[in-house]
Amino acid sequence: MSANTERMRSYRRAAVTLLVVAALYEASARSGYFAPALLPTLPTIGRTLFAMLLDGSMLGHALYTFYRVMFGFGLAIVVALPLGILMGRFRTVEGFFLPLASALMPVPSLAWVPVFILWFGLGNTTTVLVVFYAATFPMLLNTWSGVRSVNPLWLRAAGTMGADENAMFWKVIIPGASPFIITGMRQAFLRAWIAVVGAEMIAASNWGLGWVIFDAKEFLNTDIMLASLAVIGFIGFVFERLVFGSLERATIQRWGMVRAAKS
Amino acid sequence: MPHIEIRDVSLIYDTPSGSVPGVQGVSFSIEPSEFLCIVGPSGCGKSTLLNIIAGFLMPTGGEIRIGGKIITGHGMDRGVVFQDFAQLFPWRTALANVTFGLEMKGISKAEREKIALEQLRLVKLDKFVRSYPHHLSGGMQQRVAIARALAYNPSVLLMDEPFAALDALTRDEMQRLLADVWRETKKTVIYVTHNVAEAVYLADRVVVMTPHPGTVKTEIPIRLARPRDPLSVEFLEHQKELLRHLGGEAGKA
Numbered sequence: 001m002s003a004n005t006e007r008m009r010s011y012r013r014a015a016v017t018l019l020v021v022a023a024l025y026e027a028s029a030r031s032g033y034f035a036p037a038l039l040p041t042l043p044t045i046g047r048t049l050f051a052m053l054l055d056g057s058m059l060g061h062a063l064y065t066f067y068r069v070m071f072g073f074g075l076a077i078v079v080a081l082p083l084g085i086l087m088g089r090f091r092t093v094e095g096f097f098l099p100l101a102s103a104l105m106p107v108p109s110l111a112w113v114p115v116f117i118l119w120f121g122l123g124n125t126t127t128v129l130v131v132f133y134a135a136t137f138p139m140l141l142n143t144w145s146g147v148r149s150v151n152p153l154w155l156r157a158a159g160t161m162g163a164d165e166n167a168m169f170w171k172v173i174i175p176g177a178s179p180f181i182i183t184g185m186r187q188a189f190l191r192a193w194i195a196v197v198g199a200e201m202i203a204a205s206n207w208g209l210g211w212v213i214f215d216a217k218e219f220l221n222t223d224i225m226l227a228s229l230a231v232i233g234f235i236g237f238v239f240e241r242l243v244f245g246s247l248e249r250a251t252i253q254r255w256g257m258v259r260a261a262k263s
Numbered sequence: 264m265p266h267i268e269i270r271d272v273s274l275i276y277d278t279p280s281g282s283v284p285g286v287q288g289v290s291f292s293i294e295p296s297e298f299l300c301i302v303g304p305s306g307c308g309k310s311t312l313l314n315i316i317a318g319f320l321m322p323t324g325g326e327i328r329i330g331g332k333i334i335t336g337h338g339m340d341r342g343v344v345f346q347d348f349a350q351l352f353p354w355r356t357a358l359a360n361v362t363f364g365l366e367m368k369g370i371s372k373a374e375r376e377k378i379a380l381e382q383l384r385l386v387k388l389d390k391f392v393r394s395y396p397h398h399l400s401g402g403m404q405q406r407v408a409i410a411r412a413l414a415y416n417p418s419v420l421l422m423d424e425p426f427a428a429l430d431a432l433t434r435d436e437m438q439r440l441l442a443d444v445w446r447e448t449k450k451t452v453i454y455v456t457h458n459v460a461e462a463v464y465l466a467d468r469v470v471v472m473t474p475h476p477g478t479v480k481t482e483i484p485i486r487l488a489r490p491r492d493p494l495s496v497e498f499l500e501h502q503k504e505l506l507r508h509l510g511g512e513a514g515k516a
Contacts, residue, residue, distance in 0.1 A: 151349055151350075153345055153347055153349060153350045154350070154352060156317075156319055156337075156343070156345075157343065157345070157350050157352075158363070159337050160317065160318075160337045160338075160339070160343045160412075161339070161363050161364035161367050161411075161415060162364060162367035162368060162415070163363075163367050164367075171363075171366075172352070175352070175354040176352075176354075178354070251354070252354075254395065255353045255354045255395055255397065256353055256395060256396070256397025256398070257354070
């Protein structure tokens with residue numbers, strides 16, 4: 001009950017923030033200081049968005065982008081989760097991969113786009129690989145830290161109770177490191193969204209939210225650009241709140257491994 | 264034949280400032296179903312000794328035999344309860360914590376839940392079967408830990424100051440409960456504590472250790488009828504005797 005009213009209150013606060021920002025934007029757009037072509041009013045953007053939703057093009061672009069994000073993000077989890085766990089468990093694995101991660105991590109994922117285009121051509125492969133590159137490191141580093149922060153008492157207790165390597169891995173280390181693993185997934189997903197739009201601007205053709213924005217620039221279609229940005233923000237927000245929020249509530253918050261913020 | 268024999272066990276810690284003896288030349292044995300307390304001031308190596316018996320640490324000298332066999336590591340013949348409440352798996356309910364060992368043994372789900380339920384009933388927690396550890400009080404968490412250590416039926420229960428972090432009232436209650444559990448299960452128990460009254464209440468025999476390096480100073484049998492009355496004259500006499508052995512200062516107090 002109180003958790004529900006608390007959530008309602010936080011939604012209301014978020015709505016107030018959005019309304020204030022929207023009002024300020026609308027005032028600037030109507031002030032006459034800026035060319036309407038560069039700063040379209042909110043109703044104009046809304047109409048464009050609505051039209052694009054109706055003819056299905058926005059859905060198509062969003063689905064393409066979403067597909068690329070999920071592919072690259074999924075790939076990053078499949079690679080970085082086991083690798084991060086092995087790095088946390090075995091010093092030789094850590095010794096080999098940590099310098100590699102430290103060297104590659106500061107390289108922005110977008111810097112790879114031209115290289116990947118030469119290697120893999122324009123299109124999905126390049127975009128997905130850029131997303132994969134962006135999502136891998138947050139996942140890897142968080143998992144690695146998570147494994148090292150697993151309470152040694154859990155390992156000892158599990159060992160005395162006869163847990164073998166396999167049981168230790170699935171039934172102690174993964175749940176024990178889950179607060180870090182979930183944080184890693186959150187950060188990876190965020191990085192994936194940032195990377196996909198950038199990669200699509202350069203490497204995608206005909207489909208994808210990033211491509212629409214870049215393409216709209218050619219025709220000075222600011223309304224299309226801003227409508228697409230709104231869709232990007234919306235999908236990211238929904239995923240962050242609904243998917244990761246509920247995942248967290250169903251696992252580590254329920255287990256008391258993290259607490260919900262008090263106020 | 265004694266259940267557990269500890270023969271001339273030593274452990275030397277390698278630290279940056281040189282090697283430090285943790286325990287040195289410790290020998291004693293424990294009979295089947297005996298409740299043995301190891302008492303000593305903090306830093307005397309009593310927890311180290313328990314960790315060696317549990318198989319978490321390898322002794323640098325000597326050997327430990329359980330049922331005649333030399334131990335080489337941890338094993339399911341021993342159940343361990345630690346001091347820290349955080350020893351429970353927070354992602355598992357009380358019941359699922361207790362079933363863990365049985366799960367590792369490959370026992371069917373229905374069977375292991377039945378056994379775990381019995382164990383939780385033994386520690387009077389059958390109402391909290393579905394609770395996660397963070398919803399339980401410290402005393403309750405330690406009771407789950409005891410049930411968990413007993414569930415896969417080890418013959419030895421090793422306890423490292425399990426009630427030291429509890430408030431005095433809860434501690435008394437837990438000691439009574441443990442005495443009952445021990446009477447019903449007939450496990451061989453090695454119980455480490457620095458609390459003299461606790462040792463006199465629980466133990467058949469108390470091993471007193473001296474610090475730096477940890478060696479056995481003396482062994483004192485406690486031949487009081489159970490359940491014991493902590494306010495009886497005999498009880499207090501035993502307590503005084505233990506305190507005397509632990510050091511002149513403490514003995515005078």
